[in-house]
Amino acid sequence: MSTAESRMNTVGLVLVSHSRALAMATETLIRQVTGSNVRMAIAAGAGDEGADLGTDALQILAAIESLDDPMGTLVLMDMGSALLSTETALGLLSEPVRARVLMSSGPFVEGAMAAALAASGGASLTDVRQEAENGLRMKQQQLAPDNATAKENPQIPADSPEHQLSLYLADPAGLHLRPAAALAKLALARSTPSFIAAAKHPDNRVSASSLTAILGLDLRQGDEIYLQTSGPDADAFLDRAAACLQEDQHPPAKMPVPVENEATKHPQGAAPGFAQGPLIIHDELLTTVPRSYCDDCAEALHTFLEAVAEVRRQLSDHPILEAQNVLLSDPALLKKTTTLIQNEHLDAASAWAQSISQAASQIDALSDPILRARSADLRDLGNRVLQALGVTADLQPWQGPPAILLVNELLPSVALRFDPEQVLGVIDRHGSANSHAAILLRGSGIPYVINADPVIFANTQYVAMDGKTGELWPDPDARILETLHDREQMHQDQNSAGSYGQITLSDGSTLELWANVASTAEAAAARRLGATGIGLLRTEFFFLDQQTLPDEESQCQFLRQVMAPMQGLPIVVRALDAGADKPLTFMALGAEANPALGRRGLRALLAYPDIFALQLRAMLRAGRDHDLRIMLPMVTNPEELRSARMILEQAHQQLEAAGLAHRWPVPLGIMAEVPAVALCMKQFNGLSDFVSIGSNDLTQYTLASDRSNALLQTLGNAAHPAVLELCRKMVQDSHAPVSICGEAAGDPQIAPLLVDCGIRRLSMAPLRLSNVYKRVSGT
Ligand code: PEP
Ligand code: MG
Numbered sequence: 001m002s003t004a005e006s007r008m009n010t011v012g013l014v015l016v017s018h019s020r021a022l023a024m025a026t027e028t029l030i031r032q033v034t035g036s037n038v039r040m041a042i043a044a045g046a047g048d049e050g051a052d053l054g055t056d057a058l059q060i061l062a063a064i065e066s067l068d069d070p071m072g073t074l075v076l077m078d079m080g081s082a083l084l085s086t087e088t089a090l091g092l093l094s095e096p097v098r099a100r101v102l103m104s105s106g107p108f109v110e111g112a113m114a115a116a117l118a119a120s121g122g123a124s125l126t127d128v129r130q131e132a133e134n135g136l137r138m139k140q141q142q143l144a145p146d147n148a149t150a151k152e153n154p155q156i157p158a159d160s161p162e163h164q165l166s167l168y169l170a171d172p173a174g175l176h177l178r179p180a181a182a183l184a185k186l187a188l189a190r191s192t193p194s195f196i197a198a199a200k201h202p203d204n205r206v207s208a209s210s211l212t213a214i215l216g217l218d219l220r221q222g223d224e225i226y227l228q229t230s231g232p233d234a235d236a237f238l239d240r241a242a243a244c245l246q247e248d249q250h251p252p253a254k255m256p257v258p259v260e261n262e263a264t265k266h267p268q269g270a271a272p273g274f275a276q277g278p279l280i281i282h283d284e285l286l287t288t289v290p291r292s293y294c295d296d297c298a299e300a301l302h303t304f305l306e307a308v309a310e311v312r313r314q315l316s317d318h319p320i321l322e323a324q325n326v327l328l329s330d331p332a333l334l335k336k337t338t339t340l341i342q343n344e345h346l347d348a349a350s351a352w353a354q355s356i357s358q359a360a361s362q363i364d365a366l367s368d369p370i371l372r373a374r375s376a377d378l379r380d381l382g383n384r385v386l387q388a389l390g391v392t393a394d395l396q397p398w399q400g401p402p403a404i405l406l407v408n409e410l411l412p413s414v415a416l417r418f419d420p421e422q423v424l425g426v427i428d429r430h431g432s433a434n435s436h437a438a439i440l441l442r443g444s445g446i447p448y449v450i451n452a453d454p455v456i457f458a459n460t461q462y463v464a465m466d467g468k469t470g471e472l473w474p475d476p477d478a479r480i481l482e483t484l485h486d487r488e489q490m491h492q493d494q495n496s497a498g499s500y501g502q503i504t505l506s507d508g509s510t511l512e513l514w515a516n517v518a519s520t521a522e523a524a525a526a527r528r529l530g531a532t533g534i535g536l537l538r539t540e541f542f543f544l545d546q547q548t549l550p551d552e553e554s555q556c557q558f559l560r561q562v563m564a565p566m567q568g569l570p571i572v573v574r575a576l577d578a579g580a581d582k583p584l585t586f587m588a589l590g591a592e593a594n595p596a597l598g599r600r601g602l603r604a605l606l607a608y609p610d611i612f613a614l615q616l617r618a619m620l621r622a623g624r625d626h627d628l629r630i631m632l633p634m635v636t637n638p639e640e641l642r643s644a645r646m647i648l649e650q651a652h653q654q655l656e657a658a659g660l661a662h663r664w665p666v667p668l669g670i671m672a673e674v675p676a677v678a679l680c681m682k683q684f685n686g687l688s689d690f691v692s693i694g695s696n697d698l699t700q701y702t703l704a705s706d707r708s709n710a711l712l713q714t715l716g717n718a719a720h721p722a723v724l725e726l727c728r729k730m731v732q733d734s735h736a737p738v739s740i741c742g743e744a745a746g747d748p749q750i751a752p753l754l755v756d757c758g759i760r761r762l763s764m765a766p767l768r769l770s771n772v773y774k775r776v777s778g779t
Pocket of ligand 2: 694696
């Protein structure tokens with residue numbers, strides 16, 4: 001990082017650039033002119049070995065420290081956020097070193113050259129800085145030889161005239177996140193400050209580099225906006241900034257354009273059931289951080305910056321999270337946090353949590369519901385950084401009185417903790433009916449509506465919802481509540497005890513209905529409703545919120561609790577299906593461009609054989625007095641099954657050697673989720689003891705339709721002839737019994753089609769058993 005020379009008695013120069021190549025070339029240029037007696041260090045580029053564009057406060061810190069000398073150090077920076085990184089680095093220096101450092105507002109290349117010339121002649125720190133600041137003088141004089149004023153005053157004086165552009169915001173959604181983030185990014189890349197204000201509050205002009213400040217302006221459709229900046233590139237900047245703000249809009253309007261109501265989103269039902277109750281906005285809660293203090297502020301700042309760098313790396317892998325990445329560069333947020341650490345001696349986590357929570361509350365107070373929704377992004381970002389700081393997520397989801405929650409993209413780890421007594425229903429601004437969160441809510445009997453437009457909830461206190469049809473009634477009147485009461489009654493009837501486990505079909509064969517469960521409550525419901533067995537015990541939800549791998553004993557205890565209600569009946573436990581939309585902290589699978597096609601399911605388990613073996617031992621022990629069967633997720637090739645069987649054998653031998661009671665032998669089966677398995681089913685004959693079709697994934701892979709994309713819900717239909725054809729083929733080709741445990745099995749419309757394909761074992765959420773039973777049996 002540093003190319004510091006050891007000579008003394010010159011002012012040191014630190015070159016801070018977004019580009020390592022630029023900084024190195026500048027240094028070479030200077031050396032050619034001044035020779036080697038100027039002490040210089042480079043802090044340039046980000047990421048591994050500075051290969052990415054960016055600046056890094058820790059690099060700058062190290063560069064300054066490497067040059068520290070009584071003569072002092074001058075820091076030259078290239079563009080916008082280089083200044084922020086340098087300010088942050090200065091905050092980390094010990095006071096005596098800090099006192100010997102100055103920052104230069106001079107141009108990067110010319111300024112560095114002028115500074116180096118002065119430094120090599122032994123000039124003092126302030127003189128060197130003065131030279132750097134006059135770095136453009138020669139060029140300016142040459143380019144404007146007749147302009148007497150220009151000879152006296154550089155063309156870019158600090159108080160150069162401000163350029164302004166005004167525009168009307170035509171977007172019905174107001175100034176929303178994406179254009180605001182694009183503007184902040186553009187502004188961050190310049191060294192000249194730029195501002196944005198609304199004509200309605202012209203005095204409240206804020207920095208265009210701060211995404212939180214821009215959002216805080218609460219800009220709405222029809223508002224007139226001023227953009228202001230100075231410098232030689234002012235007009236070009238303003239044009240680009242205006243283009244950013246108009247990117248998602250109708251053509252730029254001179255006057256406010258009346259636009260029809262934007263309610264283009266169509267809520268959809270994702271977990272059946274009826275609910276009514278107070279509406280609570282329950283966006284990602286910021287993890288609770290007890291206020292604590294640091295002994296060593298410099299160390300706390302270091303820790304904070306490292307966490308920010310880590311999250312930045314994570315976010316850069318996800319283009320969809322670009323706006324969060326811009327938020328992470330927000331000078332206001334970073335400055336607030338560093339100030340809290342330095343002035344109030346808060347530790348990194350407390351300072352960051354306080355900054356985020358204040359910024360999010362400011363956004364919560366905005367009048368525009370769409371902008372208010374952005375506070376969820378802030379909290380989400382807040383939690384990412386807190387996690388990088390080692391603060392365990394606080395997943396107590398809702399502690400208040402029973403309510404319906406309005407959420408923003410429900411995570412499975414949060415859904416898992418919802419107590420149906422407390423959470424009457426969930427309305428999601430985004431979400432998907434095929435997501436794991438939806439599967440969990442269906443299992444818990446909590447109605448869930450996705451793709452809801454937050455606008456309809458402005459000022460709503462109470463809401464009624466139908467999780468089957470997706471209907472929502474903000475502040476319903478008495479008549480609607482009465483209708484709803486009837487529907488609610490029907491929903492409760494579905495959940496009352498019954499015997500829905502077996503149907504004799506007209507051809508004399510028996511159709512078995514099994515249950516998918518992830519919790520003891522669901523297993524109890526499966527028993528109450530008469531399920532033949534557990535066709536899918538999903539284990540991964542137990543792991544989702546764990547920072548470290550739970551030990552064998554606690555895994556065993558968890559499984560025993562879930563299995564207990566189904567004692568005596570067959571129980572298929574699925575090995576950990578991590579990866580894709582179920583990432584685990586303790587299984588670092590690395591960033592992947594297409595996680596759904598990456599290392600998930602059995603692929604991930606085989607990459608972590610110790611984690612796999614530990615889980616298998618826990619399963620064998622938990623199943624010691626149960627009819628246990630083990631199922632492997634996301635299998636692609638017979639080879640993978642052979643490897644898994646070897647690890648299972650070893651797990652059995654280890655338990656044997658340790659003298660621990662366990663179930664043995666145990667049938668080992670595969671999930672058919674990858675079309676290759678369906679097409680080559682014969683290869684698994686003699687190897688797999690049973691096959692269970694995971695129609696959720698099989699559908700997404702067959703139809704190339706992301707199961708978590710709400711816009712592709714219609715396309716990702718398990719009743720598509722291609723999916724049904726694969727099911728039929730598997731029944732024909734497999735020697736082992738074929739069941740299905742994807743959501744299609746519990747859909748009363750699709751279940752009869754699966755029966756037509758020859759499947760005689762359907763496994764579904766317990767609350768779906770009665771409907772499917774009635775539909776197929778015709779009762
Ligand atoms: C499936 O893919 O159909 C399945 C049951 O597995 P999951 O939904 O947990 O991915
Ligand atoms: Mg699956």
